[in-house]
Amino acid sequence: MIKKIIAAVVLVSLLTVAIVQAMDKKTEAPETTSQASANNEGLSIGAKAPDFELKTLTGETVKLSDLKGKKVMLNFWATWCPPCKAEMPEMEQFSKQAGDDVVILAVNIDPQLDVQGFVNENKITFPVLLDAEDKVNEAYQVLSIPTTYFINSKGVIKNKFTGSMTLDVMKDFTEKLK
Known part of the structure; x- marks a missing residue:
């Protein structure tokens, strides 16, 4: 016992x-405070946006650094994500209203699924990029989707929005970019 x-x-x-x-x-x-914020929150506001090169659904290559001088709304999404699906019609509407100095890039993180079918069904006309190797998703430290980075004309991240955006949010954040 x-x-x-x-x-x-x-x-x-x-x-x-x-x-x-x-x-x-x-x-x-x-080790550092910036490391803590990067690990917990993704890339920080004020950081230089990591350059990348991805193919679109049509096979064209898009390189972020080629867009210097333009404001970029960089959206990470997936076809299976309900909040992503919810914001797509407003992103399409925004793409038609945005000026020539604004570029919308939608980085799809599940290209093995029927992305083209999703794009056709939702009548999306802005560029959809395929992150087949998950490199851009990792570079931007995306923790949840949808996540959108707002990058100014000098290639600096000026804002970040996590979750489904409305048209007003898209307009507001891009108007604040220089």
Whole structure:
């Protein structure tokens, strides 16, 4: 009986030590504050937008750095995502109203699915880019979709919106870009 009690005490002690050590690892501070915000929130506002090159559904190549001088609304989405589907009609409407100095790029993160069917069904006319290797998604540290980055004409991230956007939000954020 005493052996069972001792074994139980040792087991509980070991379990407690393991839990405490696991909790300590989770609460260790990252090396820098900017690293903490990047890990938790994606790229920070004021950061230079990482350059990338992706193909569109039509096979054309789009390179972000080629768009310098234009305002860019960079949207990350997927065909299976309900909030992404909800914002697409307003993004299409915005693309028709936006001036020549605004470019909408919709980066699809699930190109193995029927993206072309989705685009046809929703009558989307703005460029849909295919992130087949997930490199751009990773570079922009997208944690949830839809996520949209607003990049000014100098290639700097000026704002970020997570979730489904309305037409008014799109207009407001792009008007604030220089």
